[in-house]
Amino acid sequence: MSQAAPTLPPCVSCGGQQIGNLEVISQQAVGIHPIGRSLWKRPMSSLSAVVCLNCGLTSLFAGQLDAIREEVQKKPQDFLW
Numbered sequence: 001m002s003q004a005a006p007t008l009p010p011c012v013s014c015g016g017q018q019i020g021n022l023e024v025i026s027q028q029a030v031g032i033h034p035i036g037r038s039l040w041k042r043p044m045s046s047l048s049a050v051v052c053l054n055c056g057l058t059s060l061f062a063g064q065l066d067a068i069r070e071e072v073q074k075k076p077q078d079f080l081w
């Protein structure tokens with residue numbers, strides 16, 4: 001017996017259908033970088049996206065939360081506005 005694929009909740013903006021499992025890629029090192037770190041270094045985390053098929057609202061999600069949490073604990077000043 002096959003299981004149905006999990007569905008995403010409706011878009012918070014318009015209630016439309018959302019799709020996921022989208023990876024944010026580029027020829028450069030795309031991902032999460034703190035301001036104090038060189039952008040040429042490897043990102044702390046990759047990014048994935050969820051997109052609404054109705055209005056186009058796009059949400060980005062970090063893949064490696066543990067690495068981000070660790071970096072924030074080491075240098076919290078790099079993550080303040």
